[in-house]
Amino acid sequence: MWARDLFLGARFAVGGGRQGWTRTLLTAVGVGLGVALLLLATSVPEIIDNRSAREEARSAGTQYTETEPPRTERTMLTSDANTRFHGEQLYGRQLRAEGSDPILPPGVEKLPGPGEMIVSPALKEYLATDEGKVLAGRLDARVVGGIGDEGLLGPGELAFYKGSSDISLKSGAHRVEGFAQTEQQGEQPMDPTILLLVVVACAVLVMPIAAFVATAVRFGGERRDARLAALRLVGTDARMTRRIAAGESLVGALLGLVAGAWFFLLGRTSIAAMEISGISVFPSDVLPAPALVALIVLAVPVAAVLVTLFAMRGIAVEPLGVVRQSARRSRRLWWRLLPTAAGVLLLVPLAGSLTGDEADVDTKKIVAAVVLLLSGAVLLLPWAVERVVRKLSGGPLSWQLATRRLQLSSGVATRAVSGITIAVAGAIALQMVFTAVEAKATQDTGQDPALAQAQIYGQYTTVEQAAKLNKALKGTDGVKEAQGSLQAYVGLTGTTADGVSVTVGDCATLRELARIGDCREGQTFLARSSESDEPDEPQPERGDRLALDEIEGGGSKAAKDPRDRWTVPGSAKEVTSRKTADGQYTSGVMVTPSAMPVERLKEASYRAAVRTDLSDPEAMENVRTTVFQADPAYNIFEMKTRTTSGEFLGIQRGLTAASAAVLLLIGFSMIITTLEQLRERKRQLSVLVAFGTRRSTLGASVLWQTAVPVVLGLALATVFGLGLGWGLLRTMGQAKVDWLAFLPAVGVGFGVIAMVTLVSLPPLWRMMRPDGLRTE
Structure with missing residues (x-):
């Protein structure tokens, strides 16, 4: 009885004239749109899983260990080259082959040589625009190929791999043997x-x-x-009439399922051209759970x-x-x-x-x-x-x-x-x-954007590199002031304590970090933090010997080179450190370049604070270009009073x-x-x-x-x-x-x-x- 009445209602829906078809069509379109969105919603887990899988596949080679693998014909050196341009985040890496048959990142068919780069389709299209030509000047490499879908998070991602002959283990690059995940990484539980x-x-x-x-x-x-x-005039009772009405609605719902599948497939094919809040999706990722x-x-x-x-x-x-x-x-x-x-x-x-x-x-x-x-x-x-x-x-x-x-x-x-x-x-x-x-x-970050608008940080920096970047930053359009210094941790001989902080900079830079008063080249200072009475790191005194070739306390073994041992002079002046733009206090030893053999410092890093002209909208982009051309692996942090996870x-x-x-x-x-x-x-x-x-x-x-x-x-x-x-x-x-x-x-x-x-x-x-x- 139910099947008969539902079937009769279905016939009325299909053969009920213009009004019947209009109602059925409206129902089918409405249900179809709802079904299409439900199918899209059920595809979200698959979209997330596929994006995560591609992200792990291309970054697996950067899951570094404490011991670098041996050099082979398949290994390569790699380092970060991420950057931002007008609010858009670019994923980038520098690559250097160490053999004749190097491993390749996902989506890359041939490794770029020095001065060459392989880019994503979205980045290639962007570089051809007037605005993108400025970015092309920053990247400063010739496009020789494209990155396939398997190497991108989404079709709209801006990504590139740049060949380089400059990166090395000493400059902070890492040697990798492959881009396949070899160890199961423990996932952090969501808050x-x-x-x-x-x-x-x-x-x-x-x-x-x-x-x-x-x-x-x-x-x-x-x-x-x-x-x-x-x-009712031909003898149907009230219950039968309701079942017939349900049959009409059933036809609209079934047609709605078909329409929903069509809407979903139509949207799926065109989803690659859409980008909302920086999110783009490959059509192949949009797969609803069965x-x-x-x-x-x-x-x-x-x-x-x-x-x-x-x-x-x-x-x-x-x-x-x-x-x-x-x-x-x-x-x-x-x-x-x-x-x-x-x-x-x-x-x-x-x-x-x-x-x-x-x-x-x-x-x-x-x-x-x-x-x-x-x-x-x-x-x-x-x-x-x-x-x-x-x-x-x-x-x-x-x-x-x-x-x-x-x-x-x-x-x-x-x-x-x-x-x-x-x-x-x-x-x-x-x-x-x-x-x-x-x-x-x-x-709250504790940072003060009024003192500086950006901070630059880079590892494995030499004195020459730091001096060159300082000069370049001061000459960058839109930069009012730039103060850069070298920082390293050295061992305090005769102790097992953590390393002592050493900061190297000219008088103008040290004056921004501490209340040093009068300063001349060759002078040494002992900075004491005013933030806490109990500093986290050891505080050296006059006459203490520092092991420049070690980054932790000890110095028990004999130095290979006498220049690796340095004594804090008796003329060192005790000063109080200032709170810098990043909300931190600098303590430890502060020296001007000629006071210490700074070339002997191990794993020194570069840190600079930059104050820009707030009326120049391109000032920050000019800073990013200067830093990227000095070393793409350097990081730039814009000063913010608050940060969100x-x-x-x-x-x-x-x-x-x-x-x-x-x-x-x-x-x-x-x-x-x-x-x-x-x-x-x-x-x-x-x-x-x-x-x-x-x-x-x-x-x-x-x-x-x-x-x-x-x-x-x-x-x-x-x-x-x-x-x-x-x-x-x-x-x-x-x-x-x-x-x-x-x-x-x-x-x-x-x-x-x-x-x-x-x-x-x-x-x-x-x-x-x-x-x-x-x-x-």
Whole structure:
């Protein structure tokens, strides 16, 4: 019986004339978009896994050990060459073959020689632009090839491999034998609060999609119900009629699955050209999990049937028409409160469970609580709209037309805003959690950007290299001041203590690091940190002997060269160190270049502070170019008062991309639903115009009819969103709550409504024409 009635409904959906096909097409498109986004959501784990696998494959060769492997025909030397240009991060490495058959990084067919580089397709395209020509001058190499997909994180990544004859083990390069992971690296567990943010975000972003699919299967429901009245004339009973209606919806859902697969494949082929928040994805990475695909294929048709049967409970399809406007029993409240109560019962016991760094996140309970509470908001919306519009009366004619329509049938208008209600409620809760997690993931650096805008750090630097880079920085356009020094750790003879810090610089540089007063070349200073009374490293005294060829305490063995032993002169002046732009204090021995045989220092590093002209937008790029051309392995850090963890920033970029997709879906859903309402009322609108009702009055009535459920929906979303956010913050042990977090989400909600209203106005004017009086 069920199969027969469902099949009959399917035949009506396919052969029901233009109106039947229109409804089926609307349902298929709506369900298809929802299914496409669900398929994309199920592909996210595969996207992440594939990106991580490629990242490990190309960086595995840099998993260095304390002992360098022996040189062979297959080994190569490599060092970092990462850089930034106008906010874009470039992945780069310098390569130098040590034999005739060197190993190759993933995606590279031939190793570049000195003065050559192999680039990603995106970087090659960028270098051809006017802006990219400046970057080409920084990289200063001829493009001889491209990097394949297996060597890139995404199609939009800017990456390059540059050949070099200058890098060596002494300059800080490392010898590698391959780019395949040989040791299993232990993964650091994700911070529980960040994991909570991810779990909540997944639930919040998927819920509106599910609501949209449920709404899509009801597209064109009023006209379909009217057509079903004709079946009662030929002897069908009420149950059979409902099953036939479910069969019609089932066809739309099945076609929606096909359309969703097509939308998904279409988007998959064009996803390589998209980049949101710096994230780009290869089409081959977008592979939904088979188990989740099977779940979607089963759940969507079943949901279509159940939603249709549930929606028709309050409709009496009689032989002479559909009875939905007569007085009926008010919507019950008690069962609509059950999901909210269940969500609260799940969330309350979790209070304080995520206060530790190693706390376990009960993802199942949190997801269930989020889903139940967001569902509670949607279930309460029809009841709230019914209760409010029942008491509305009087006012302008447009207001009366809108309120009367809502009093007679508010179901379609309520369904139209269910998605935005879920989205706004979830966004408010997510924003509250996001703010709390961001506060935890963000730390004060102690840096002072007013003293310097950038710090440069490089390892394995010689005196000549440091002097050359100092001169180049001071001559760089946009640089007001640059102070660079050499730093190294040396052994303190006769002790087993850690190494003593030695800083080498001219008087101007040392004056920035400590209060040295008068200074002349050849002078030595003993810097004492004013930050703590108990310094972490040993403090040398006058007469102490330092082992320049060692980086830790000891010096017990005899020196191979007498120049490797140096005595702190008795004339050394004790000074107090200053807090530098990076928030650190420099202690230990400070010398001018001629006071010590600095060429004997082992593993000396270069550190410089650069102050730029803030009115020159290219000053920082000029600094990066100067440093890169001196040594691409040197690091440049922009001074910031606060810093945020990279893990959190990655999640933030992912949330931005997902939120944009969900908002587009919600906007499309509301546009289709609004157009459906207008199409259902086309004849009524034309009759009112024929009787002399002004078009502006009818337009205002449509606006009011949309505005009332929207305002009530956003009000419910605010209450539920703040409540859910407060409950989630309690799991983190957060006492401080931002109760104004709802403002941005509600503002976006109103913005979506305004967009939908503007889009629906042109069809509204067309539907008021006299030809709307014609009937078939």
